[in-house]
Amino acid sequence: MDKPQPRTAFAPAKEPDTAQDAQAARRKRAMDSLARSDRGRLEAFLAREAADLEVHAVRGPETGLVMVRGRIGGGGAPFNLGEATMSRATIRLADGTIGHGQLLGSDRAHARLAAIIDALGQRADYAAQVNALVSAIEADLTAADERLAEETAATRVDFFTMVRGED
Amino acid sequence: MPKTAKATYYGAFADAVLDAQAAFRGLMDAMARPGRIHRFAELASPPAPLSPAQGTIALTLFDQDTPVHLTPALAASAVASWLSFQTGAPLTADRLQGRFALVEKGVAFPALSGFALGTQDYPDRSTTLIVELEALAGGPERCIAGPGIDGEATMAPIGLPEAFPALWAENGAQFPRGVDLILTAGDACLCLPRTTRLLG
Amino acid sequence: MYVAVKGGETAIAEAHRLLADRRRGPRDLPSLTLAQIAGQLALAVDRVMAEASLYDPTLAALAVKQARGDMIEAIFLLRAYRTTLPRLAISQPLETAAMQIERRVSATYKDLPGGQLLGPTFDYTHRLLDPALAEAGDEAADVAAATRRPSSGERVMRVSDILDGEGLVEGDGHFGADHVAGDITREPLEFPMPRDTRLQVLARGDEGFLLSLAYSTQRGYARTHPFVGEIRIGLVEVEIDLPELGFAVSLGRLRITECQMVNQFKGSAKEPPQFTRGYGLVFGQSERKAMAMSLVDRALRAGEFGEDIVAPAQDQEFVLSHADNVQATGFVEHLKLPHYVDFQAELDLVRRMRADYEAKRADEASDEDAITSEAAQ
Numbered sequence: 001m002d003k004p005q006p007r008t009a010f011a012p013a014k015e016p017d018t019a020q021d022a023q024a025a026r027r028k029r030a031m032d033s034l035a036r037s038d039r040g041r042l043e044a045f046l047a048r049e050a051a052d053l054e055v056h057a058v059r060g061p062e063t064g065l066v067m068v069r070g071r072i073g074g075g076g077a078p079f080n081l082g083e084a085t086m087s088r089a090t091i092r093l094a095d096g097t098i099g100h101g102q103l104l105g106s107d108r109a110h111a112r113l114a115a116i117i118d119a120l121g122q123r124a125d126y127a128a129q130v131n132a133l134v135s136a137i138e139a140d141l142t143a144a145d146e147r148l149a150e151e152t153a154a155t156r157v158d159f160f161t162m163v164r165g166e167d
Numbered sequence: 168m169p170k171t172a173k174a175t176y177y178g179a180f181a182d183a184v185l186d187a188q189a190a191f192r193g194l195m196d197a198m199a200r201p202g203r204i205h206r207f208a209e210l211a212s213p214p215a216p217l218s219p220a221q222g223t224i225a226l227t228l229f230d231q232d233t234p235v236h237l238t239p240a241l242a243a244s245a246v247a248s249w250l251s252f253q254t255g256a257p258l259t260a261d262r263l264q265g266r267f268a269l270v271e272k273g274v275a276f277p278a279l280s281g282f283a284l285g286t287q288d289y290p291d292r293s294t295t296l297i298v299e300l301e302a303l304a305g306g307p308e309r310c311i312a313g314p315g316i317d318g319e320a321t322m323a324p325i326g327l328p329e330a331f332p333a334l335w336a337e338n339g340a341q342f343p344r345g346v347d348l349i350l351t352a353g354d355a356c357l358c359l360p361r362t363t364r365l366l367g
Numbered sequence: 368m369y370v371a372v373k374g375g376e377t378a379i380a381e382a383h384r385l386l387a388d389r390r391r392g393p394r395d396l397p398s399l400t401l402a403q404i405a406g407q408l409a410l411a412v413d414r415v416m417a418e419a420s421l422y423d424p425t426l427a428a429l430a431v432k433q434a435r436g437d438m439i440e441a442i443f444l445l446r447a448y449r450t451t452l453p454r455l456a457i458s459q460p461l462e463t464a465a466m467q468i469e470r471r472v473s474a475t476y477k478d479l480p481g482g483q484l485l486g487p488t489f490d491y492t493h494r495l496l497d498p499a500l501a502e503a504g505d506e507a508a509d510v511a512a513a514t515r516r517p518s519s520g521e522r523v524m525r526v527s528d529i530l531d532g533e534g535l536v537e538g539d540g541h542f543g544a545d546h547v548a549g550d551i552t553r554e555p556l557e558f559p560m561p562r563d564t565r566l567q568v569l570a571r572g573d574e575g576f577l578l579s580l581a582y583s584t585q586r587g588y589a590r591t592h593p594f595v596g597e598i599r600i601g602l603v604e605v606e607i608d609l610p611e612l613g614f615a616v617s618l619g620r621l622r623i624t625e626c627q628m629v630n631q632f633k634g635s636a637k638e639p640p641q642f643t644r645g646y647g648l649v650f651g652q653s654e655r656k657a658m659a660m661s662l663v664d665r666a667l668r669a670g671e672f673g674e675d676i677v678a679p680a681q682d683q684e685f686v687l688s689h690a691d692n693v694q695a696t697g698f699v700e701h702l703k704l705p706h707y708v709d710f711q712a713e714l715d716l717v718r719r720m721r722a723d724y725e726a727k728r729a730d731e732a733s734d735e736d737a738i739t740s741e742a743a744q
Contacts, residue, residue, distance in 0.1 A: 032617040064455035076539030078460045079563035084422035104619040150515035155485040
């Protein structure tokens, strides 16, 4: 049976470009946060910062599946664990900037908002506001993770050795 | 970060669902009536050298589960990223892995036996080739027969190689295995499923 | 001959209406919200996601509500919904080592990096029904908030990595470089099935079925001397490649349970004595299922280790063909559908066989009578 190969379409040989890499890292960081943010927060941001934005749909918003893979034994060969719903959107701003949004779940509106903010983040006139938004989302996510870690830490077993019956 | 050509994000159907459904219906009818030319009403606008008909078929039939084989020239063109973004189909350099294969106009007609022919148990696991020609009519007339054709029909595409009758007979001899062929030109297509025979 | 009959249309419509009524229950009680189901019956929702093989807590909660709490029906609903969606991506393999831990215990090492973190477990509860929950004692103010304690920040190391340091445990499980993970949602089951595909079957398999099989291995039907190397529950990132951008992005996190079972192995001609492993990975907080899965995974590897295949849990075809509860319920429950014609045919057959049988008996009886009367004369 046919086995799909990894995609190879987008692997042009390229020199490492630190400026581009830094831009990619910043964009990834933003996309990761936008996916996990509360949707209302993204709505509020756009209403405040870019109320009359012209947005064209390029792909989606649409909901589909992502096949989630695990690894045998945790670190071995990949296997297909099961699917999860995901939603995604690609949009184009009036100036041609393309933005992508994608996240787990069926919230297509959220995916579209994330795509718009991803596009804005690439524009000099919005980059600072988007960075501030991303930092604020990250701070909340980190606080939630810390809370979870601390609640879990409270259930840590502190073993102590009983007095032994020697002597 | 690779620069993805702007063309990647353009050229999809105006209405992703209805246009794909209409194209599917047209394609299905064309496959059921081998040799008959079908003109797509709603067309995709893929980057060159893919034709509108090829782009339309791609948007209609390709997805995550259909690896697609491209000729070297197509793989090096903007078509590769367009297909990936618009259809999600994985691209493969291996002919045997392609559920579909795209061939642009003007290159040598592909050797059909190099593609997946399916298995005796699963003859559907074969490659469907989508080959762009000069034109689908106006060439030398050829008689065809087989399922979906009442008696005999004719087709007259321009751009098929001289050896085509031999290639096609060899493909037909593999039945139930074999490839299926969609010939395209501009905004139209003509289907030759593996069951269609070339007469004379 | 098949005779088409109609009828029952009204009865079916009315049955659906009655079902809707009964599902809603007494109207003087408020309707359950999906947030309530996902928030307070979270483990039921997790089980539905695991066995439907579709992670989406909101939709799983809807399925539980619609199915009136019938888990397999809910799983069926979610499985059916899944088929309506296109697949958009395949994720990068989850990094369970980088999990945001909610629970982590090891039965093999007392002191291990990251510690024993009990998390929200039923273990050590007394299994006494709590009347407070039955009364109005479950309001927000009545339940204490979780305690917080500064986290050590220590990396929660995988137990398999610790064992690996000594070279006494087998590796994670690898295939050749060109192996592509099988996918039972695309390919029919074929036996023998490679381990990656088996794990996919087990991950969506019925918890009760796997639990019983796992139990059977402990009771001696393919004993594998298991220890829980580690169980961890927590949140992991799902990342996909965005080819048009050339990097991977996170779609967010989902909760999973992982079990590393460590099994004693006395060695064979090919392999030295060492510990072998069974692996369990399940959507949601599903510890029992992950443990059962890891035991069954190990039992199914019998052939790999040259062990005799003597027990049901070691039989690939038996285990993997019967683990799916949607398939199982479909085939079992279809028996209640009209089989009028089949049964008429069988009835006719049994009548004829019975008539033959009676006739034969009558013949034998009259022969015996004849013999007896001859003897009497």
